[in-house]
Amino acid sequence: MVMKIEPVYYALKDLTDKRKYDEIVYTSPDGELFTQRIANYFATLDNIIILCGHYKGIDERIREHLITREISIGDYVLTGGELAAAVITDSIARLLPGAISDGISALTDSFQDDLLAPPVYTRPAEFLGWKVPDILLSGNTKEIENWRHEQSVERTKKKRPGLFKCY
Numbered sequence: 001m002v003m004k005i006e007p008v009y010y011a012l013k014d015l016t017d018k019r020k021y022d023e024i025v026y027t028s029p030d031g032e033l034f035t036q037r038i039a040n041y042f043a044t045l046d047n048i049i050i051l052c053g054h055y056k057g058i059d060e061r062i063r064e065h066l067i068t069r070e071i072s073i074g075d076y077v078l079t080g081g082e083l084a085a086a087v088i089t090d091s092i093a094r095l096l097p098g099a100i101s102d103g104i105s106a107l108t109d110s111f112q113d114d115l116l117a118p119p120v121y122t123r124p125a126e127f128l129g130w131k132v133p134d135i136l137l138s139g140n141t142k143e144i145e146n147w148r149h150e151q152s153v154e155r156t157k158k159k160r161p162g163l164f165k166c167y
Helices: 005-018 036-043 060-065 082-093 103-108 141-159
Strands: 023-033 048-052 069-072
Touching (some): 005 048, 023 060
């Protein structure tokens, strides 16, 4: 099953006649791999359309003439692009002002600096003999930030070496 050109064309035309869209994105397994950098970029835009194919996708002419960017969320195939669109939307929405209570927190998440996030801990400082690292209880902000960066580097090397650049 392939989505026909006419209904998609007229739907996009109706939308674009009413307002300007910065990107018309098509979710596709052969698109550019979605990354945090792309989410950051999309979050700076005013309007985006995300078009989802289903089963075999959409008429190729839509891709050739109407789509500005094709995005894949991974090297696997879904029945349709709706879940990919939801993933993309969620990763963008959380970057918008007011979406999460501590907007600065989103800037320290995994992938913002091409590294995985460092480990995080809660209280109490010791539970069942399992302790929070002493450095995090020291109050020394500079040393804590250095520790977090070192942990991010080590975690990335160990868990996702393909992400690791050279820190």
